[in-house]
Amino acid sequence: DPYLTPPSLRPIYDFVVVGGGTGGSVVGARLAEAGWQVLVLEAGTPPPLETTVPGLSIALYFTDTNWEYTISPQKYSNRFFLDRGGRMVQGRLVGGSSNMGGMLYARGNRRDYDLWAALGNPGWNYESVLPYFKKSEDFQGHLTPDTGFARSSYTVRRGVRSSADDWLRPALLNRPNLHVLTGATVEKIVLSQSKRAVGIQFVYGGQRLKVRVAREVVVSAGALASPKLLMLSGLGPAAHLRKHGVPVVVDLPGVGQNLQDHFNVHGLTWTVPPGALGNSNLLTAAFQYLTSMEGPFTEPLGDKTTAWVNVGSGETEWPDLQCHVLSQTPAFDFGLFTTTLLSISRQVGPPAPQGTGTRLRILLLSQKYQSYFGPILGSEGFTIECQLSRPKSRGEVTLRSNDPNDYPIVNPNFLSHPEDVNTIVKGIKFGLSIANTSALGGRFGARFHNKPLPGCEGHVFGADDYWACYARHMGTSYIHPTGTCKMGPPEDPTSVVDENLNNDSAGGLLLPQHMTLGEDSDSEHDHTLHSPRQLLREVRGVAGLRVVDASVMPTITSANTMAAVVMVAERAADLITQEWNGYSSRLHK
Ligand SMILES: Cc1cc2nc3c(=O)[nH]c(=O)nc-3n(C[C@H](O)[C@H](O)[C@H](O)COP(=O)(O)OP(=O)(O)OC[C@H]3O[C@@H](n4cnc5c(N)ncnc54)[C@H](O)[C@@H]3O)c2cc1C
Numbered sequence: 001d002p003y004l005t006p007p008s009l010r011p012i013y014d015f016v017v018v019g020g021g022t023g024g025s026v027v028g029a030r031l032a033e034a035g036w037q038v039l040v041l042e043a044g045t046p047p048p049l050e051t052t053v054p055g056l057s058i059a060l061y062f063t064d065t066n067w068e069y070t071i072s073p074q075k076y077s078n079r080f081f082l083d084r085g086g087r088m089v090q091g092r093l094v095g096g097s098s099n100m101g102g103m104l105y106a107r108g109n110r111r112d113y114d115l116w117a118a119l120g121n122p123g124w125n126y127e128s129v130l131p132y133f134k135k136s137e138d139f140q141g142h143l144t145p146d147t148g149f150a151r152s153s154y155t156v157r158r159g160v161r162s163s164a165d166d167w168l169r170p171a172l173l174n175r176p177n178l179h180v181l182t183g184a185t186v187e188k189i190v191l192s193q194s195k196r197a198v199g200i201q202f203v204y205g206g207q208r209l210k211v212r213v214a215r216e217v218v219v220s221a222g223a224l225a226s227p228k229l230l231m232l233s234g235l236g237p238a239a240h241l242r243k244h245g246v247p248v249v250v251d252l253p254g255v256g257q258n259l260q261d262h263f264n265v266h267g268l269t270w271t272v273p274p275g276a277l278g279n280s281n282l283l284t285a286a287f288q289y290l291t292s293m294e295g296p297f298t299e300p301l302g303d304k305t306t307a308w309v310n311v312g313s314g315e316t317e318w319p320d321l322q323c324h325v326l327s328q329t330p331a332f333d334f335g336l337f338t339t340t341l342l343s344i345s346r347q348v349g350p351p352a353p354q355g356t357g358t359r360l361r362i363l364l365l366s367q368k369y370q371s372y373f374g375p376i377l378g379s380e381g382f383t384i385e386c387q388l389s390r391p392k393s394r395g396e397v398t399l400r401s402n403d404p405n406d407y408p409i410v411n412p413n414f415l416s417h418p419e420d421v422n423t424i425v426k427g428i429k430f431g432l433s434i435a436n437t438s439a440l441g442g443r444f445g446a447r448f449h450n451k452p453l454p455g456c457e458g459h460v461f462g463a464d465d466y467w468a469c470y471a472r473h474m475g476t477s478y479i480h481p482t483g484t485c486k487m488g489p490p491e492d493p494t495s496v497v498d499e500n501l502n503n504d505s506a507g508g509l510l511l512p513q514h515m516t517l518g519e520d521s522d523s524e525h526d527h528t529l530h531s532p533r534q535l536l537r538e539v540r541g542v543a544g545l546r547v548v549d550a551s552v553m554p555t556i557t558s559a560n561t562m563a564a565v566v567m568v569a570e571r572a573a574d575l576i577t578q579e580w581n582g583y584s585s586r587l588h589k
Contacts, residue, residue: 003180003182007181013037018229019219019225020180022164022220023164027220027569028167031218031577037587044064044091044096045182048093054161061100070410074414077473079455088410088477105560106560116554138157149307152305184204185202189235191249195249214587220548223549227255227408231256235250245402250541254495260553262556263388266476267383268384270447271446277382279296308389311426321427322559323427326383326384331376332378333378372454376449387427388427394416395412395413397411428471480550487552497546501568548572549569
């Protein structure tokens with residue numbers, strides 16, 4: 001395994017990529033392909049074998065490959081979940097969230113990207129980004145119509161997960177100019193006095209180390225960790241940084257703001273007579289996978305179909321809702337794993353008294369889950385989940401402290417915009433109407449679990465108010481955090497990077513003609529190289545620093561976000577190589 005031998009680190013690289021996740025793996029591999037000396041630093045581990053089995057994806061949520069962020073207590077939602085927040089899973093391994101997620105592949109809608117361009121980001125309209133999607137696509141399924149429910153498409157090849165590691169691993173095997181160090185947690189971007197990224201400080205094996213960078217630092221730590229890293233490096237909202245004792249290098253008010261996620265409602269459940277769905281026995285399915293690489297384990301378990309619909313805005317070509325039919329209920333396992341998976345609060349009322357026996361404690365703690373799902377524990381059935389594709393609520397990621405080991409505070413501020421409540425209520429009603437069709441409910445003899453949700457008994461069951469209450473209780477993150485280092489024009493004070501994903505605000509004024517050595521007064525960083533574009537930068541920004549991950553999206557796409565991140569990284573690699581075009585690495589091979 002190429003990841004098992006730690007590289008002998010060089011003191012300086014052309015590019016250092018922070019985070020070997022989805023964006024980082026793709027951009028790191030492409031920069032290495034272009035001949036640069038590249039170092040990718042990943043906090044997590046090489047991908048464990050289980051990542052290759054699509055049917056085991058949810059099992060990974062319970063392991064160390066997950067950072068296990070938590071959502072801060074929500075004012076308008078998450079009432080059924082632990083501390084009115086719950087967990088937010090994020091990948092902590094090579095390949096990042098693409099290597100532990102649900103593998104559903106969807107580009108999103110062309111209008112998502114046309115909107116990015118309209119918001120002041122030339123080159124990001126759909127026609128321009130389409131080639132970067134196609135670059136990685138190898139569709140081998142059956143084309144299904146894109147209205148109504150259709151079978152979901154997954155990044156699975158011959159029964160094995162395909163992830164961003166498919167870029168990094170071959171590059172690592174074939175290119176000695178690429179180094180990937182796992183178990184390396186980056187703490188800080190080192191900035192010179194002239195506000196240029198000149199290196200990286202990270203912890204590896206208990207030691208604090210620094211590596212220098214000749215051209216650029218590429219931050220790809222994901223939408224929760226990238227803004228944290230920028231802020232810890234002095235790039236962020238000045239008052240917030242001062243509050244936590246971080247010296248301000250550049251006041252960038254947008255860092256950590258604009259957090260967007262696909263708000264998802266759990267719990268709408270139908271039960272069916274035993275055997276009606278024809279679900280395979282897990283042991284048989286596992287045997288089938290091991291012997292022939294076929295069967296249910298070739299896909300994420302349970303998640304079968306997707307629909308995109310417009311229920312609110314009337315723009316029929318641009319969905320505001322995405323729905324899935326899952327072939328299990330949240331009660332199928334008697335709450336054994338589901339309660340943790342969904343972070344459904346197990347506790348209601350006062351904590352169990354000290355000294356209570358373990359069994360009794362679990363019974364008491366599970367009361368909230370029991371109070372709703374109790375009557376259908378262990379039943380067969382299905383769930384319909386709908387998400388807001390284009391939420392209007394905006395949240396934020398802020399520092400908890402200036403300690404790099406502390407997780408940031410993640411506040412998605414779900415349902416803070418009233419239109420989101422209206423849309424999700426319509427979405428729930430859409431889900432109910434789908435289940436009532438003869439093709440679904442009728443065919444399987446399905447019965448809706450119509451127990452009033454604890455906490456919503458005060459509303460007339462089935463009225464819009466009831467469903468709004470239901471959404472405020474059962475809705476939470478669909479684990480697609482995006483937007484926290486937003487791409488936008490310099491006139492937008494909340495933008496963090498420009499359309500080149502750079503936060504050097506000069507813009508693409510010149511094509512490089514020649515390379516000069518850095519002019520930084522800080523002699524430690526004499527090796528720093530500037531492209532002419534960076535020499536022309538204004539002081540407001542930071543040179544030699546780019547962000548390439550889900551955090552640059554100005555608005556979340558109306559589909560699962562992995563494909564869009566791969567596209568962003570492919571395009572970023574082209575932008576970077578074009579900018580440095582004609583200049584091979586000056587560093588010793
Ligand atoms: C559980 C789950 C299921 C999902 N399912 C789907 C799906 O089915 N389809 C879909 O399209 N999208 C899905 N998504 C969303 C999609 O995977 C993400 O939007 C996308 O992968 C994000 O890419 P990224 O590069 O921004 O971040 P990531 O892929 O998360 O990469 C960030 C990387 O940076 C590393 N890192 C963080 N901090 C540091 C540090 N300080 N030092 C060094 N390294 C660091 C992390 O360990 C990680 O490897 C899912 C996400 C999750 C979490």
